[in-house]
Amino acid sequence: MAGGKRAPEAVRTRFVEVAAEVLENAPLPGTRLYWAVLRVPGTFPEPVPGQFVMVSPNLARAAGQLLSRPFSIARCIPDGDGWKLGILYARVGKGTDLMARAGGGTWTVLGPLGRGFPTEHKGPALLVAGGRGTAPLVFLAEWLEARGRGCEFLIGARTAADWAGPAELGATLTRARVWPASEDGSRGHKGRVLELFQDVPELAEALARPGAAIHACGPHGLLAATSAMGAGFGVPVHASIEAHMACGTGICRSCMVPRDPRGPKPRPNQNQEYIVSCLEGPVVPGECVDWARDREASPLAAYVPPDQDGTLPTERAR
């Protein structure tokens, strides 16, 4: 299947660490998601869609949080000599809980990091998002739009409360067509997002067109299914993967994702068994990942704030 193709090599970006001013950081109305907009100065190199940043609110550092957290860049808007970066997140663990509580102020941002989505495909761009995996794909859709190109943007989620599209993140797109889906039917097609390729004739047709490419981001199960579907149709899948990551710069060797031995061959100087997701990804060809051995990221034990833990009766009734 892979033929003579080679696995992607490590990308070392000219990343910088900057103090970013938080312009927005609040729940996204009607959802369980949060939206933050960070203003980074002109010393921050222009990112490409699919790249990520390591984010640490100063409040989190003051509270003793050791490591920054990786997030895909969801929007990148020129702002004077710098950029406004959009970050979409869910409050799933301790780090994101501190982000939600941090409100405004200054956050430390390290980036841009990693390998983004390839954009040289001439055929239809098919964007497949699951939940907050919509983030890097909104940036990609905006990037394509700015170059006169459209896309089919399929966005699935469990429920409407987990669903966000470009409009919800403030992106105005005229060339992208958004196809919503949700497992409970509260938003768009009821069912899984990949079913849209069967149910919607235009999408089935786009998938069959020469030069079509799928760009995907979302939970492990969606990426595995999308990669399998792409392989079945002979359509390349570029998946933005996720792993437990400490540094984002390639030195900690934490964020390894199992490599499919049947997939494109790594070079001799690369780890033969694992993909370094921060350097060789986060966007990698779907056929590079051994999805059966890949392990979904676990958030750290959901943090129960002491001031909100008032539901259990700890005192005897008198």
Place this chain on the structure above:
Amino acid sequence: MSLDLTVRIGTLTLRGPVLAASGTYGYGDEFGDRYALETLGGIVTKTVTLKPRAGNPPHRMVETPSGMLNSIGLENVGLKAFVKDKLPKLALVPTAIIASLGGETPGELVRLVRALEAAPCAGYEINYSCPNVAKGGARFWADARRLESTTRKLRGLTARPLIAKLTPNATDPAALARACEAGGADAVSLVNTFVGTAIDLERREFMLGRATGGLSGPAIKPLALAQVHEVSGAVRIPVVGMGGIMSATDALEFIVAGAACVQVGTASFARPDAPVRVALGIAEWCQAHGVTRVADLVRTVRVAGESKGGDAWT
């Protein structure tokens, strides 16, 4: 006022008291020339083994309160690629490059030192303390007689500085340090990580792919400080202190506790220029406190109220 930051380890004079710790700064060339690496005393490379190692299955890392657990498993490019691809690039790095060596047996360490004697590196740190491998890890090497005889073999092969990196997961770390000293080590470095684990309750799974890992970061600093103080009182060779150093203040605490110099590790994951920040901060603190030689600070900590240098352990 001039400030002498140099530290002597065997035949080597380090230009400053801060090194980047093994496994936390790649091979030394990862950050190119973007940071002022000349402010560092050295960079200890990722541990190299005879053969390349792919490392442990995911997850390899989980953050814990004020720290992190890692289970990397000595992933490295192997001796051949280290000599051919990595070391030549490191010649351009403006600080001492100390190769960290890992072996499953004394014989493997002997082969590594022999192979590297002709290669351009300033010294060796022998990783006697990886907690994340099945063979040749911390448990295997936490044996004073084995440490002494192995260190003696290596001593016979090289005039370069030999630093023995020790595990904190031992009943008597001072005894292990004395064994290395008796075998001819020029310094001991400690602490490597403490064995720990984390659990995903909902899945009833260990978070780490290999169940346990090594704990590092600010969480272990008090444990590490106590071990550095104890061991520095037990040996005459320099102690290289580390364990949760995030700032110059942390580093200086290790120095007054007994460390001749320090290594910065986990902090580099949060900020890649952490070792440089620590090095600059130490110089600044010394200037502000009228200290002219960092060496004068080593093991100067006292028990409150006592005028003489105290030893909390005796």
